[in-house]
Amino acid sequence: MIRMANWRHNLLTDVRVQMLLLCEEISEDGEPVHRAIELPLVVDQTPILAVTWTVKHRIDANSPLHGPDRLAQLGAAGAELVVCLRGIDDTFNTEIHARHRYTLDDIVVGAVFENVLVPRADGSRVLDYRSFHRVVAVDASPRS
Structure with a gap:
């Protein structure tokens, strides 16, 4: 990605x-x-x-x-x-x-990007560029 x-x-x-x-x-x-x-x-x-x-x-x-x-x-x-x-x-x-x-x-193997669209109280979303390059580890093991 x-x-x-x-x-x-x-x-x-x-x-x-x-x-x-x-x-x-x-x-x-x-x-x-x-x-x-x-x-x-x-x-x-x-x-x-x-x-x-x-x-x-x-x-x-x-x-x-x-x-x-x-x-x-x-x-x-x-x-x-x-x-x-x-x-x-x-x-x-x-x-x-x-x-x-x-x-x-x-x-980066076994990771996805962190969400950068942050919800506001009024229901709108704002883009948080501080998280733009951050990744989060995911479980890559096969699912049965």
């Missing part, structure tokens, strides 16, 4: 996100080859980004991140994640782009 926020004072529309695993492999003839593997996302677009959005890649048997030692193997090989976002600034009707790189050391 990767959480993002719109800190602008306007909406972003037609927002699309792409997550890539950048890794280096050795070709059949022994040469290093750089590969960009697109990681499928549970949801990769939203019509409106007003506040926050948590983008998720499901790590299952089809994911290149799957396996007990896979993250360590990829990390040792210098693999990185790149997240690219693009959308339309609703006020100025201009396309915006954002990109961020993560090392595999940035991945």
Whole structure:
């Protein structure tokens, strides 16, 4: 999961996100080859980004991140994640782009993001950015 926020004072529309695993492999003839593997996302677009959005890649048997030692193997090989976002600034009707790189050391296994939407007494909610990067451990054991 990767959480993002719109800190602008306007909406972003037609927002699309792409997550890539950048890794280096050795070709059949022994040469290093750089590969960009697109990681499928549970949801990769939203019509409106007003506040926050948590983008998720499901790590299952089809994911290149799957396996007990896979993250360590990829990390040792210098693999990185790149997240690219693009959308339309609703006020100025201009396309915006954002990109961020993560090392595999940035991945926290067995955790989810802490809730940042705090309810008020009047029923409205406020975004608490102080908790934006905090994660909470979850039980990852299989359910019967």
